[in-house]
Amino acid sequence: MSLDTVLARIDADLPQATERLLNLLRIPSISTDPAYKDNCQEAADWLVADLASLGAQVEKRPTPGHPMVVGHIGEGAPHLLFYGHYDVQPVDPLELWDRDPFDPQIEETDKGKVIRGRGASDDKGQLMTFVEACRAWIAENGSLPCKITFFFEGEEESGSPSLIPFMKDNAEELKSDIALICDTGMFGEETPAIVTMLRGLLGEEVTITGPSKDLHSGMYGGVAMNPIRVLAKVIAGLHDATGRITIPGFYDGVPELTDELKAQWDGLNFDAGSFLGEVGLGEPAGEKDRSALEMIWSRPTCEVNGIKGGYTGDGFKTVLPSKASAKISFRLVGQQDPHAIRENFREMVRAQIPEDCTVDFHGHGASPAGQMETGDPAFEAARTALSDEWPQPAAFIGCGGSIPIAGYFKTILGTDAMLIGFGKDDDQIHSPNEKYDLTSFHKGIRSWARILDALS
């Protein structure tokens, strides 16, 4: 067998591989919105059929939420597990899309060809990179070089509520020598990356209630407490003037970078100006004494993701609302304890609620940060394989985003996870006009073929 013939097959099959991805992208598998429940089933069915066409023993497995897809194929060591998610984020605001998010298309842009549509980068395009690598391998060699398990979930974008019980219940089946997760990005256009640090995520929804009903702001304004005013004050107090988060104990367990990591990151020459420039900004907004890369990879955050209250429609309405609410998320690093932070946050908010108001909290996901163990020789093998494919050598990087499952492979199954993905910073994941570069897809497939070759 030769890797070159597999790579040539991937090149020749790219139009068909792209067509298959477009078919998957046409299924609106939005996991957070119950209206799309059937579409999540449909996406899982699509994957089952596609993996079966490779010869995998594959099933759609029910969970209390959206189903998992688990497939096994090949024999021999090592046993590799591929993880990806087939669910996607909601598409709103729809009016900001230049096309129907679920009518994907290849578009020509000044940076080359892109696959445009919801889920193109996060995570259907990425997930299909290793499916296509396996397809090409089998087409050239008749079988795969080792045992592979595909493990695809449909709830990642809604916090993976079924994942822990499913992994516990199916631990024997899912144990492997290493888990490969394709849901992260590159370091710039030409530098592939292996993510070794991933931030955790904690979500809190706060609702403040003042008067028992909406009021006329002329009749009651000034005398009745306005819950938006209370909420705004709470939010304004979450950061101090230097950008530090003010919740008591928040920084417990936040480590300083080692000198080695600091030197490594300095060597990446991250250009904060152009990173922010791309999105119309110029000034890093985090803690004053930290570099932009630290702010994204190794420092915790507190961000308001949404805020609701009063009249927000067209025109003007002089209302003093009964309720105001905000969705607030925290990105966590190091050993920060999500549960302790939740409690301390709630305590701090409660202490600021005036006599006439009440506060309710609704907790969302709570996953700690993940630190990948890079001692396994698979890391160096994958780094070399990636460096062979791309113009620049592969980098070990951090990731500002969160993938709750990454840490659970270690804690539940005892398996190390390696995070390799081909997304770009400008893919607009979770936003209107999401895209995946055709080169990310093509070279991503080629990268997995090289990694498969290197690991087996």
Ligand code: BES
């Ligand atoms: N693929 C992303 C994680 C990611 C984000 C990787 C940015 C690289 C750069 C993943 O699907 C995701 O969006 N995760 C959510 C967490 C989830 C619990 C909603 C996130 O990070 O907000």
Ligand code: ZN
């Ligand atoms: Zn994702």
